[in-house]
Amino acid sequence: MTDATGTRTAEPPGLDLAALRAHLESALPGTTCGELTGSVIAGGKSNLTYDVSDGSRHWVVRRPPLGHVLATAHDMSREHRVMTALHGSQVPVPRTYLLCESPDVIGAPFYVMERVEGTTFRWRSQLEPLGAGRIEAISRRLVSTLASLHTVDPTGVGLGDFGRPDGYLERQVRRWGRQLDASRSRDLAGVDELRRLLESTVPPSGEAALVHGDFRLDNTLVNDQDNIVALLDWEMATLGDPLADLALMLAYDRLARHPEGDGIADASTAAGYLGASEVVDLYAGLSGRDVSRIGFHLGLAFFKLAVILEGIHFRFISGRTVGDGFNRAGALVEPALAAGLESLKE
Structure with missing residues (x-):
């Protein structure tokens, strides 16, 4: 994605990359081949989106905004479900890899999806x-x-x-x-x-x-x-x-x-x-x-x-x-x- 902004870091706000990597390796063994870095993808006004990489591959991670109270207002399983259902249809959506509904890994539910190369045109x-x-x-x-x-x-x-x-x-x-x-x-x-x-x-x-x-x-x-x-x-x-x-x-x-x-x-x-x-x-x-x-x-x-x-x-x-x-x-x-x-x- 070309609208990612900010410096890549081992600890972007709201995303514990070490905990994320451990969870990925447990749920999908062999997914990563090194320490993760990440950056916040700018543009969203609600759920947070991150570009995460191990140096050779990239993924996108979505989680609710920091400090949100109502889980129903930022339902990660809902987003994950609809994109998973639409993958392979005539509607272009990223491939989804993993949904974690527990807040115990990074502090909030999240899901991981494919990073699609393209540009977001806003202006x-x-x-x-x-x-x-x-x-x-x-x-x-x-x-x-x-x-x-x-x-x-x-x-x-x-x-x-x-x-x-x-x-x-x-x-x-x-x-x-x-x-x-x-x-x-x-x-x-x-x-x-x-x-x-x-x-x-x-x-x-x-x-x-x-x-x-x-x-x-x-x-x-x-x-x-x-x-x-x-x-x-x-x-x-x-x-x-x-x-x-x-x-x-x-x-x-x-x-x-x-x-x-x-x-x-x-x-x-x-x-x-x-x-x-x-x-x-x-x-x-x-x-x-x-x-x-x-x-x-x-x-x-x-x-x-x-x-x-x-x-x-x-x-x-x-x-x-x-x-x-x-x-x-x-x-x-x-x-x-x-x-x-x-x-x-x-």
Whole structure:
């Protein structure tokens, strides 16, 4: 992966490499041939990802964030299960090697997977040097990957019990409404109207599919031939309405184009990248799914993002955030709400 940052060390934060090596040798004898070094792979905002090497081979290790409290919010077995099930399907995922659900080895559950060579494109400045033609090809392949994911038969790959697709949209509206109530600290134009409209216009769900939950270009790896070679970060995956993935990807793109959206990944704004209507049309053609109710799904996606951003803002003003950029989250909440209302009324 080309987005690994930081100096390789024998003790990266949150990962006891000696204990990891001992566990690997016990569970998979002969895996390593020397002492391990590692570095944190930058980019994730939740689970921690490490590039680990014995000097001749590389692996990727995932664990929950440091100091997390709720194990259910960072379920390593869930990520491991879905990628293991999808390996060998039309959806590109890394090969998984080992799951450790006990916190006794490194202080938290973790899993080990293949390191796939590729680039994560998060920013327009990374994509633009490729030129419009290659950028268009990458964006088309991203949509194709999404359509491929949504054509996987969950039961056929052993994921028939991976979620509760019945009532998925209603539960999403309730869930994000409760999240809003938990972090609401100020008056927000449009928030109550958007919530009421979502609650009163929930459409019937489409045929259930495996939903990634955070599908976007910067959760993939792209190789030198501009192919999507891995879809990553499955912590939000479940069974549900597949248009949720499509809508969230489009919502991220729209917020990245807003004047206050400089903290949102903006690779999708590069010249050559498919526009929103082109993405929807291509997805519909490849998946065969009815996208006529995409407006509701966009409204829900913007509501979800608004609630997440408001939660970040609430933690920032409460002095409970560390790092840069959190001060800007609050400015995007009302634009997200306005975009959600516009989507529902179109």
